[in-house]
Amino acid sequence: MKKIKFTETVLRDAQQSLIATRMPFETFEPILSTMDKAGYYSLECWGGATFDSCLRYLNEDPWERLRKIRKACPNTKLQMLLRGQNLLGYKHYPNDVVRRFVAKSVENGIDIIRIFDALNDVRNLEVAVDQTIKSGAHASGTICYTLSPVHNTKAYIKLAKDMESMGVQSICIKDMAGIISPKEAYELVTALKENVKLPIILHTHCTTGLGPMTLLKAAEAGVDVIDTAISSFSGGTSQPATETLNYILTQDGYKTGLDTGVLKEINDFFKPVKADALKSGLLNPVVLSTDTDALTYQVPGGMLSNLVAQLTAQKKMDKFEEVLEETPRVRKDLGYPPLVTPMSQMVGVQATSNVLAGERYKNVSKEIRAYVRGEYGKAPGKIDPALIKKVLGDEKPIKGRYADTLGDGYEAAKAEIGAKAHSEEDVLSYIAFPTQAEAFFDKRDERAKNTFKYTIEKID
Numbered sequence: 001m002k003k004i005k006f007t008e009t010v011l012r013d014a015q016q017s018l019i020a021t022r023m024p025f026e027t028f029e030p031i032l033s034t035m036d037k038a039g040y041y042s043l044e045c046w047g048g049a050t051f052d053s054c055l056r057y058l059n060e061d062p063w064e065r066l067r068k069i070r071k072a073c074p075n076t077k078l079q080m081l082l083r084g085q086n087l088l089g090y091k092h093y094p095n096d097v098v099r100r101f102v103a104k105s106v107e108n109g110i111d112i113i114r115i116f117d118a119l120n121d122v123r124n125l126e127v128a129v130d131q132t133i134k135s136g137a138h139a140s141g142t143i144c145y146t147l148s149p150v151h152n153t154k155a156y157i158k159l160a161k162d163m164e165s166m167g168v169q170s171i172c173i174k175d176m177a178g179i180i181s182p183k184e185a186y187e188l189v190t191a192l193k194e195n196v197k198l199p200i201i202l203h204t205h206c207t208t209g210l211g212p213m214t215l216l217k218a219a220e221a222g223v224d225v226i227d228t229a230i231s232s233f234s235g236g237t238s239q240p241a242t243e244t245l246n247y248i249l250t251q252d253g254y255k256t257g258l259d260t261g262v263l264k265e266i267n268d269f270f271k272p273v274k275a276d277a278l279k280s281g282l283l284n285p286v287v288l289s290t291d292t293d294a295l296t297y298q299v300p301g302g303m304l305s306n307l308v309a310q311l312t313a314q315k316k317m318d319k320f321e322e323v324l325e326e327t328p329r330v331r332k333d334l335g336y337p338p339l340v341t342p343m344s345q346m347v348g349v350q351a352t353s354n355v356l357a358g359e360r361y362k363n364v365s366k367e368i369r370a371y372v373r374g375e376y377g378k379a380p381g382k383i384d385p386a387l388i389k390k391v392l393g394d395e396k397p398i399k400g401r402y403a404d405t406l407g408d409g410y411e412a413a414k415a416e417i418g419a420k421a422h423s424e425e426d427v428l429s430y431i432a433f434p435t436q437a438e439a440f441f442d443k444r445d446e447r448a449k450n451t452f453k454y455t456i457e458k459i460d
């Protein structure tokens, strides 16, 4: 019998794509034990923007969230998304920090780490992959899928083979923009199946409307795992619906291992959560519709909703089309980086700045400067020499692996945050998001003090 497995994304990518990762733990806590019985291959629930959002907006300790999910879901593999040497942030971290972060993620409950590099530069995956395997977890090597004159099947096969020799246990095709077509997915999965011996996973988004058809064709090519979201949090910039794909594939003779009754319970739970998000405005209906522009602009779901938020806040939504048109031009200048975090934000911010300033590259962010210098790794194509000159002047781009020039980082950060950090996890939160983590620690200490006072008063 043909087999296919499902990764459920509602707790990470689906809510990141639709509601900017603003779902507090308390909201989904009651459904976790049910989710544990659905028969998923894995539950994507951590990493990506969840960590930042917990500290910045939800006043939650991300590590505690992970431990609580682990406790409530003892039978399902927990999965996180990690940006290789960037961890969850926007810059490269020292190797010792990457090792500690990975080790602690596994220790706190993660089973599978999907590791990608925004530029598909394998040197940026090495340390995270090595530590994941050493910590006893599953390292999923990731291809950031994009279309450009320098990205083709041959290049993706080479990347997959390089990751296979690094020891990864599966290969994930990560199509963050929802642009991989059914035909392209069929061909790429077939080619990967012929050239590597590992399970192949496909991750896509519904942004352009291709999603469900693409997953079906990928299944026909023998893909082993697909990413889907429970239907109330599916579609638009999110993933195709879990129930729909389960329905289609079961009818086609695949064994999915999913329990439709449990899926219904999960969906019934999330329906009112979605309704509330629509009512409060947290969920903008724009991100729920099909937008074929992405086939031209290759703008991923998260980036699209960020651009809308950014321009709305500045009351410049009338410039939306212009910014969308500028985005691929900036990308070309930068040597065709895939539009995935942090590159998607960097390209998006630069395109916005180019449009709003009325002059291209009048302002260049320090991140773009670092990219042009080579601090993010090697660009897939050639960076425009005129842009290099404009940004760096006489300075030369660096050679080699940037993180190797950083030395160690953990002990210095630990000394810096001092007693406010109560654990190694806290220090890692501080390294990842210093300002947000410190503000969170202060609030946490304040809360603890108040609880203590209250207890004393009660005793009196």
Ligand code: CO
Pocket: 013, 175, 176, 203, 204, 205
């Ligand atoms: Co995604």
